[in-house]
Amino acid sequence: MKVAEVIVDVSAYPIDRPFDYLIPEEMQELIEMGCRVKVPFGPRNVLGFVTEIKDTTEVPVDKIKSLSQLLDITPVLTTEMLKLAKWLKTETICYEIDALQVMLPSALRAKYEKQVSLLTDVEQLPILLQPYFQRATKVNYKAFEKDGMLHDLKRAVKDKQLVIENIVKQKGNIKEIRKVKINESIETLQKILGNISKRARKQQQLLQWMMNHVGEVFDLQDILTDTNTSQAVLQAVIEYGGAEFVQEEVYRDPFSKEVKKTISLNLTDEQENALQKITNSIKNRISETFLLHGITGSGKTEVYLQAIEQCLLEGKEAIVLVPEISLTPQMTDRFRSRFGELVAVMHSGLSVGEKYDEWRKIHEGKVKVVVGARSAVFAPFRNVGIFILDEEHESTYKQEDAPRYHARDVAIWRSEYYQCPVILGSATPSLESFARAKKNVYTLLTLKERALKQSLPTVHVVDMRNELKNGNRSMFSESLVEAIRTRLEKKEQMVLFLNRRGYSSFVMCRDCGTVVQCENCDISLTYHRSNEKLKCHYCGYEQRVPKTCPQCQSDHIRYFGTGTQKVEEELTKLFPEAKVLRMDVDTTKTKGSHEEILEAFGKGHADILLGTQMIAKGLDFPNITLVGVLSADTSLHLPDFRSAEKTFQLLTQVSGRAGRHQLPGEVIIQTYTPEHYAIELAKEQQYEPFYEREMWMRHQAGYPPYYYLALVQISHEDIMLASEYAQKTVDFLRSNLSFNVSIIGPTASSISRVQNRYRYQCLIKYKVEPNLIETFIQLIKLYRSDWIKKGILLTVDLNPSSI
DNA sequence: AGCACGCCGACT
């Protein structure tokens, strides 16, 4: 007897364990752990993953069922990943199935459809149902749902005229193109040539050519142009058996352009020293985590590239993570130009099919290097030699929904499995990582000087309160206007940075002060000029701009705040001659628009690049000599303990965009609070003093890295129930956790209502609490077995990226 | 989660 343990594709608490299935005879040779299978589960069919193969089972014979289909001949998950999923499950408190799914491209996930099949003759069906089965005996269930025919359908099912079947489909497919394969035997071709009509001159010509290419495979079009024949001629030859159409699997090409090959650059002593330590750990198979702290422009990427080169020499693979796709074009170009065809990319900008193809290149061993966003940390290599996280401090490395994993933790776990190094690179490391480096948990590598010996840009901080006193009410200070003007005259480029969060434009009534709010969420709607609409950034709700105030009917209603659109308008008013490129969520909606805008700017098609945080990092153009930060305060006053850290990082990052090449750079930071340490120290680009200062603050307030955090969120449509269960949660935690743990809350979340649900949260701070995970599991059990029925939604996020 | 089953009130 052969039995498979299967984790089925159902995210629910009582299902979160393996189920045993008998393996049918015909699958026994092929099946392996990590394969996907189709299984009957209760009344339906679902997809599942084989996690174990064994010879016995405890399940009584009358209960056990058999696998219905094997979906993979080669497993899609390695045994490493099955182990990793178990770890993720306990580490982030998620369902095992969610942990497994997150490692695969969405193309491999199941799509469930219900299908209605005919059991009798069409004529015997009720008249109303007959039209559906005129052409086919199987019809999609949705068709009946749409027409409101479910009653009639149900009756026909009862009468055994129809059956409803659950079918499982794969979401994405391998792209195939039709090619032409020339017959392998020259004799056959000769025979055909002898048999065809003497008048068929084109066919003879084609056959002659084919005899020089026996057994080869060509694109249809290539044959036609090469032999100067038409498709009709080829068709005839194919009918005689001279060639055949074949389907060939192809990879979709996510790279829009070619890149030039580059070779290793000479390293500075600092870089060389860092590289030595990393390669030492690759060669000696040591799982060691390095924190590569290098100021902007110090050439971290070159160190990555050469470390990867070492890796490839050792016959191993490399996984490189970058925070966002905005970074990817320039970053991936650098990797592709060094490693060419050996690079796969993985980011959210790719289509489902493209992601699947990139994944397959990795899975099939066609590539050795992957450059990608967070989920690329699961790239299915089998012999990884290095993990690299660039811009290690970025919060995008933490997934916000289940499984709530941090890419850094996964990388470190995998590096222990492969006995290889992890490189965390940043100009402004997260406090957590820097603290670990100081405690020698990570090995600190420092790059203090810029690779091309350029000086750091001069940074000026402008106190906007003085501007206001002097009667300047615009969003541009006098010094910024002056700086822009001189750059325009000198034909140099500049970047203007606007942190949109919290300050996007809203619509307010000047008489009663009412701000137009979202119907579903307690948040003001954002004004979008492009389509004259108000939009909610949380739930996507849209409405037209009202002509009169909804509260007091006054028509003194108008726009406030500074969105990028408004800045652009003012900018063109002040400098009509300047060419401005705007980069924000609106202008980068379509695929590839990111690259287009950056490329246009790189080619000098504009003087000013204006954008939100997405332009803060990565871009590296020689002609940028001015960076302006319109309002440094916005991120400083967010209700989050990391706001100072975030602001410091952001300012340092944007400042690093200026003067990266020959021309010296200047940075102008506008703020209402110039005395804040995050701004003062960012001005001087002083990481360590900032670190010391911020660590002291964290120590005082009991935040990471001194304490660990866990965030429990509770929401319900009814505010009373939400608050009641939030209190219950806190009571439960208080009675189960020790006194060393501080439990803060319940408090209403900063945006108290989202999508018509009232949100509460409580924050848990702890140092060591062996009981913690178990207590959360108990809390979740309580929630899943009881509270969930009342409509409560509860989530636990260990080490949240923001609160 | 998603589905069947079964109990109960409303309506032909």
Place this chain on the structure above:
DNA sequence: GTCGGCGTGCTC
């Protein structure tokens, strides 16, 4: 007597 509403329980 039948239909369909929703609470309950199970899934190898």
